[in-house]
Amino acid sequence: MTVVRGAGTAPRTTARSGGWVEGDPTGDRQLLDLDGPFRLERGGELPAVRVAYETWGELAPDAGNAVLVEHALTGDSHVTGPTGPGQPTPGWWDGLVGPGAPLDTDRLFVVCANVLGGCQGTTGPSSRAPDGAPWGSRFPAVTIGDQVAVEAALADALGIGRWAAVVGGSMGGMRVLEWAVSRPDRVEALFFLASAAAASADQIGTQTTQQTAIRSDPRWAGGDYPAGEGPVDGLGTARRIAHLTYRSAAELEQRFGTHVQDDGRFAVASYLDHHAAKLAGRFDAGSYVVLTEAMNTWDVGRHRSGVEAALSRVTARATVAGIDSDRLYPVAQQQRVADALGVGLRVVPSTHGHDGFLIELDAVGALVRELLGT
């Protein structure tokens, strides 16, 4: 296992439709190369895996103060901090991590790793395969379990035997549960937010529709599109569909109603166009397909005699929370997890729908403080 820092600024040679590629500035990232082969749950194999991650605070001598933050679908390791070279977006939980913050870096060592299959430095479809070309369509299917296995290897490399807490929302919440079920001895506390123990038909339906939008773009080219010529239109349509599920109908009505802008577009359509363009400029379409498929196949109870039996393995102290207006991950899904873990469900009031897990920082932060005593 090799730790590589500062990969330099060689010309971009594997850029596909967006995302960090080898040669870009690393920003605050650190890179860890794991020797393989890395065998995957759905039968594929990766000869080696690179993990890109960020940390805040100092690891205690007994390594007992480490917290793992798990990002969501199009998030990344940049939990907090400004944009800059190699960091296309500001921290997605700015205010939750720092000195005196709910994830108090005066006490805690906070880690966030880019997910396996993504496009922010950890191995994914836009990374180079051993032949030097991007993996593209050859990138194997990965599961939430595979992603957690990579994170466990990172924890081993950092000398962290047991997390003081594993924390995350949405797709990040799936990895929280997978950690607590697959490695209960390594998780002291968990914070599960706006997520589910298994994918629902509704979630699979919207995510496969988003995948269809990407695959319908002629530039998809079977997943092997040339550098800089990715299916940005398909990815943009996927983001429009997804973004509607991330916000509540009531919020959209209140903010946009039927207003038509001077340019002739419905205001809500213009808003979705904006989010489509932003994502298409920063994210790889191949990663989007791989990660939504990992979410489609998510079921913590698979091969574990069902969800409740799986969750009975959890020994961590738990906070389970949902957003009251979340139409993508409705609170009934978090209620099921809370019931199985024997804790009360915490409901965050918000008009913002699913994205409330990113926006309602005061309420989310208060729950984190309660769990960690910070």
Ligand SMILES: CC(=O)SCCNC(=O)CCNC(=O)[C@H](O)C(C)(C)COP(=O)(O)OP(=O)(O)OC[C@H]1O[C@@H](n2cnc3c(N)ncnc32)[C@H](O)[C@@H]1OP(=O)(O)O
């Ligand atoms: C856990 C994770 O890591 S997930 C990844 C998190 N980050 C993202 O998903 C990035 C994409 N952004 C988002 O999803 C959301 O903006 C959030 C959740 C981050 C923040 O939500 P909010 O603060 O409510 O922002 P909102 O959704 O209203 O979007 C604001 C943007 O829409 C634009 N906008 C608003 N109305 C319109 C309109 N009529 N036409 C065009 N653009 C519009 C604003 O100018 C603003 O643009 P900017 O972001 O480039 O500054």
Ligand SMILES: N[C@@H](CCO)C(=O)O
């Ligand atoms: N805005 C979030 C929503 C999905 O959890 C994302 O893009 O990852």
